[in-house]
Amino acid sequence: MTRVDTVAAFTDLYLPTVNGVTYTVQLWRERWPRFRGAMPVVYPEMDGHEPRDGEYPIPSVRAPLYPQYRLGLPTIPEDIGSPDLVHVHTPFTIGFAGIRFARKHDLPVVASYHTLLDDRADQHVSGNVLDGVKRTCRLYERSFFERVDHVTAPTAFARDHLLEEVDADVEVTVVSNGIDTDFFRPVDPTSFRERYDLPDDRPILGYTGRHGEEKNIGEAIEAVDGTDLVLVVGGDGPAREDLEAKAAEADAEIRFLGFLDREELPAFYSALDVFVFPSPVETQGLVALEATACGTPVVAVDEGALTDSVIQGETGYRYRRGSIGDLQWAVARTLDEHDRLSDLCRRRRAMLSVEHSLEQLSRIYDDLA
Template sequence: MPPHVAAFTDTYLPTVNGVTYTIRAWREHWSERGGRMDVIYPDSDHDRETGEHPVRSVSFPFYDGYRIGAPTVPDDVRDADVVHAHTPFGVGLAGLRLARRTDRPLVASYHTPAAEYAGYLAEGWLMNGVARAGNAYERWFLDRADRVIAPSDTTKTALEARGIGPVSVVTNGIDIDRFSPTDAAAFRARYDLPEPGERPVVGYTGRHGFEKQLSDLVAAANGTDLTVVFGGDGPARKTLKEQVADSDVDVRFLGFLDRDELPAFYSTLDVFGFPSPVETQGLVALEAMACGTPVVGVEAGALAETIDDGATGYHYDRGDVAGFRAALDRALGERDRLAETCLSRRESMSVERAVDALAAVYDAVE
């Protein structure tokens, strides 16, 4: 019988991001295997289901849409066999407390490098101090875990270089039944996007955070015949729109896309552009590839690993806008070949394989 898992997270539905979708997918597949995975998360307007436990929360003043949850342990999860913290902050501290009080193993997933978000809290020299403090706290928390989970080998290596461990790699995985090549005609018509062959379409979907450096995608497309499509939303959207107004580039902002629209979104694109240097895996890159869309991304963070250069897309050097444009041109010219390789690797991206690895971690720490 799979162990009863209590998953503590600071981000959950209705918030839209890779962490939310990963936890949701793992929970669903854990249940299909006969296991129980409860989720403890900051209270929101999400209609809770059985096994979901909201705790008191307040709005996070520095990042719209996020909430800070109280480090509270619901009574229903006190008998969990394994505690899984998806955050070192807020709600994650409740997970640490539960593990210590009940002498249960603590597994900690490393989804996001804390230091990369210091810019939302401070500026100038103070930002560096906030980043150092974030790193120190993150290290303190992870050192108390019986096992740390990283979503990629690149992230595992970076954690081990900081003296953090033991670390196991468990990819986030994606639902390959959902993410597959799709007839996108209705999607293109709904959003008035170019028809196939009319002009190249490059795009990105996900959180519009400043750390994602989405402005590089606009800059790389400036002066070209590309149509750039952004799905999602976030604090950098206003700045992006201002940049677009001063640029010679056709950019469409679609706003939040329902999960069911994403396969059509990816299938609309000729290439997915991914300039974010802070990814620990890059879930949207895997989703795009599973739909047969090659990815051009910065050779930094986990994207250096997630994108197989010359096979599923191309890399460019961080901050090199001309290099980004050249990589996009190359990927567009070789799209059919790259798409074929992407589709041939769909099985390796599946959430089923990810949950197999997750189960192995739980077995090892119990």
């Protein structure tokens, strides 16, 4: 078996953008040298991030529909060196460039299935054309992923979607993206509670992440309406104004904390009695894993990847989407069993770590090489 040391990562999403893909690529790149060699990364040039050693920005243009993102021009940096394998993280211009680079140099190529494109279609189209757009997304994904040698998916849900819904003829292995458990760990939340004036005499529920309509945060607001529970919402996004208006009409204490610095997140999770995650569009749901690693049980919608990421009766409970009564039942049960669930969350920390994920990846890489 050949040992793979240097892996070239190609991604259309990278710093300074903050999302699950950029977090994963950055964390893998940082931790891979602890196992093997290096993980240089090729990404679209974008204002706000100064490239460091091993980072190779390429010229880019603004992405249609998503002006906050950039599309890299399909070029390859000449000084990227001679990697042993290519790993592509996104199915767009730089992803295709990574496949071409691998084929030109006779290298194996792995792809990660981070995002279900057809799940994002209804954010931009509706009515009679929606089904056609979704079919087009699936054809596009199939064309991309059938060009690589192996695919990793962060959950069984994402794997099954690629094989059954997209109908791609590929080899897929479930490998969690992993999180930084050195950073996400139980901490003393006292200073965080004081900074945001959070009460200590009532249960606190919380969510953090993008405020988008697809994230379904409104269900969390409805669940606390008429109760003595406190709901704190971190993050920001296009749906925030509507969510604040909805919260203002609810008979409950609901706080919008705004965007939280990354350094605050372990204390945020540790301050919560329950992390509520109503988003049905996740391919893994990294924030659920972060909360779990901090010892905080999760109540999540029983859809998408959260059916895998939240273990019923061990790291929390799941509820039927749209059923506020079911959500309230799950919250009540989680609060009743909080100490037991929190202990089980802490016991799973090693399985959630990025080191565990990279060990699995290294075996896949070596088998391909």
